[in-house]
Each structure stands twice: as C-alpha cells, then as structure tokens.
Amino acid sequence: MSIRHYANQDLLELVAYEPGKPIEETAREIGMDPADIVKLASNENSMGPSPKAIEALVASASGSHIYPDGASFDLRSLIAEKFDVEFKQTAVGSGSSELIELLCHALLRPGSELLAAKHSFSMYPIMSKLFGATYVEVANKPDWTHDLAAMRAAITPETRLIFITNPTNPLGTMVGQQEMDAFMSDLPEHVVVAFDEAYIDFADDKPNVLKYIKEGKNCVILRTFSKAYGLAGLRAGYAVSNIEIADMLNKARTPFNLNLMAQAACVAALQDQDHINKSIAMVKTGLAQYYAAFESMGIDYIPSHTNFLMAKVGKGKEVFQKALAQGVILRAMDSYQLPEYIRITVGNERENTRCIEVLRNVLGK
Ligand SMILES: Cc1ncc(COP(=O)(O)O)c(C=O)c1O
Numbered sequence: 001m002s003i004r005h006y007a008n009q010d011l012l013e014l015v016a017y018e019p020g021k022p023i024e025e026t027a028r029e030i031g032m033d034p035a036d037i038v039k040l041a042s043n044e045n046s047m048g049p050s051p052k053a054i055e056a057l058v059a060s061a062s063g064s065h066i067y068p069d070g071a072s073f074d075l076r077s078l079i080a081e082k083f084d085v086e087f088k089q090t091a092v093g094s095g096s097s098e099l100i101e102l103l104c105h106a107l108l109r110p111g112s113e114l115l116a117a118k119h120s121f122s123m124y125p126i127m128s129k130l131f132g133a134t135y136v137e138v139a140n141k142p143d144w145t146h147d148l149a150a151m152r153a154a155i156t157p158e159t160r161l162i163f164i165t166n167p168t169n170p171l172g173t174m175v176g177q178q179e180m181d182a183f184m185s186d187l188p189e190h191v192v193v194a195f196d197e198a199y200i201d202f203a204d205d206k207p208n209v210l211k212y213i214k215e216g217k218n219c220v221i222l223r224t225f226s227k228a229y230g231l232a233g234l235r236a237g238y239a240v241s242n243i244e245i246a247d248m249l250n251k252a253r254t255p256f257n258l259n260l261m262a263q264a265a266c267v268a269a270l271q272d273q274d275h276i277n278k279s280i281a282m283v284k285t286g287l288a289q290y291y292a293a294f295e296s297m298g299i300d301y302i303p304s305h306t307n308f309l310m311a312k313v314g315k316g317k318e319v320f321q322k323a324l325a326q327g328v329i330l331r332a333m334d335s336y337q338l339p340e341y342i343r344i345t346v347g348n349e350r351e352n353t354r355c356i357e358v359l360r361n362v363l364g365k
Helices: 023-030 051-059 073-083 097-107 123-130 150-154 177-184 210-216 243-252 260-270 273-297 317-323 350-365
Strands: 090-093 113-117 136-140 157-164 192-197 217-223 237-241 308-312 339-345
Touching: 023 317, 051 260, 073 150, 073 177, 073 237, 073 260, 090 097, 090 243, 097 123, 097 157, 097 192, 097 217, 097 237, 113 123, 123 136, 136 192, 150 157, 177 192, 210 217, 210 237, 217 243, 237 243, 273 308, 273 350, 317 339
Parallel strands: 113 136, 113 157, 157 192, 192 217
Antiparallel strands: 090 237, 217 237, 308 339
C-alpha cells in the first residue's frame, strides 16, 4: 500500500498555492534576458526595500551563527508602540501567510468552518482544507466589496474563523467603517475575525479596526512587510490582537520563526515612513496611469485601494499568455473564478508604460 493511503487525505486532495510566475523561469521559457522582463504578478513593490532596511539586514548578517531572538523583542516592541497595545498582544510570522496558518492551528478542527468572501486570497481555502475544516465563501456585493451582512448571516455554531480582507485581493475593493461597525457589533463569542490588511498602507479613509481589539473583541489584525514595505523576499508579517489570541499564535509557532536578518530589517523598515510614503505615491501615480489607459482603450476595470488592479480583458488566460510571450508577467484570474479578468500589479512608470503598450498590442486597442 502506498504511503499516500496513510497520509492526511485532505492534504492529498489539496490544490497547492500558485504563485506569480518567476522572472528567471519566464526568461528561460521565452529566451529573453531576465533584465528585460517586467513582473507585475505578485503585488510586490517595484521601488524595493527601504535602504535603511537593507543596511540593517547587512549589518545583522555577521551574527547569523547565533539563533535569533525567539521572542522578536525589538520588532514586537516597536509594533506594540505603533499600535499602542501591550507587547503580549503581538506576534510575528514568516510572512502574514504563516500567521494565517497559525490562526488555523489555533482555531480549526475537522468540522469547523472558515468563512471568507468569494474571490479572496487563495491561502484561506488551502489552509481550511489542510486543517479538515469546511471553507464557506460568501458572494460579494455588486460593487465587488465584501457583503458583510451576508457574511454575518452565514455564521453557524461551527464557524471559528472569519477573514475580512481589507482592501481585498484580487478585487482591490475596501469595506468602510459603518459596515464594519455593524458587522462587529454583536458577534458570537465562538468566532475570531481576522482583518487581513496586507494592502492597507495604500488605502485612504481606512476603517479603524484597532478599536475592536482595544474593546477586547475576538479579532486580529494581520499585516505584512511584503507589499508597501517592499520586503516580500524576506518573509515577514505581524499580528495584533487581544492577549488570548496572540498567546495562541505564539504557542503555535516554531521557536525562531522570524530569522535574524528579517527582524533587523523590519525594525528599520517600520521606522522609515518616508520610504512608505514614496511607495504609496508611486502606486497612486501608477493607478492613474492605468485608469487613463483603460478608459482610452474602453476596457472595464475595478477601481482599486491597493497596489494592483483588475482589468476585464475577455479571455484572461489568453491575454496573460500573450503578454508573457512579450516579457510582461501578469496574473490570470481563472483560479479565482474570474476568467475574464487579469490582475496587474502597479509598478514604476517604466514598467506600467511597457505593460500598457503590451496590452494595447495584445488586445488590438
Ligand atoms: C490578502 C493577502 N494576505 C496575505 C498575503 C500574504 O503575504 P505574505 O505571506 O507575503 O506576508 C497576501 C499575499 O499576496 C495577500 O494578498
């Protein structure tokens, strides 16, 4: 009998996470110099990391023979200060992906339900499946925002974890304060709400969800250094919650889950607001560039609160492949059940101009 027979059957049935196509792989496949390829597929920051973060990273590297601080004291202290919460209310992870997994460790059992909006981050159904839980997705409103009233109505006695992705990926839309307040007003005690705020730095008029944590509610804010902070390659994210939830996350993690260099770089990155402001400005300029181009081409798009946007191009997979052949890596959305769309990360002006040129070419516009 194969070992598969004895393995976790939920894992065997899993469709693994499909990341954006790497530059090197594309270069090999199409025979192009990697330097000529533009990757706008994974919502990274074209501006790169803060120079101060790189400096801190390099300075820390010579201490790599010693285990890092397992408690990530400096970084978590800084996060606690930024959010005006206690140190014990924080946790860090190897990307916010790890924190999503830790939440599932803490809360899901076979038969539990994980609730999320339709077309949201693909790690939620993957993790749900891995833990033998049932993934329940709720259709969005016609304006592509989460339908929080419908999500509230979908809570059952088995619901343990609810993801509100704000702004959401891949749609780029955001839920405002009023709807959030209504949703949070009388939640049953057996659910935890995770506000996945991977893209919150790019949004204006963001709802205040920290106040629910200060009120002691069962909720957690998840943030990442992969997007506005430009540190996707380093793998770092953090969580802020009430003490009980943070304690569960810290128990479930491996002892040194955030490496030495990541800890050092993230401390420096968190303090370099100037770099974040420049990144946000680049994205706002880039979004305007895409909106104008799509309007002139007569292509529908979803206005975005993030560093990416969705364009309705018809056969998304075909457009993705044709753009790829010309050295521009985008993201097809068929696995997100949106086959008519492609998702484009906003890059710098040169990258955006190249992407728009290629799309005009591919779409004959
Ligand atoms: C909504 C959302 N949450 C979480 C993540 C995970 O990011 P990371 O693991 O790089 O911190 C992503 C990455 O694309 C995302 O889009």
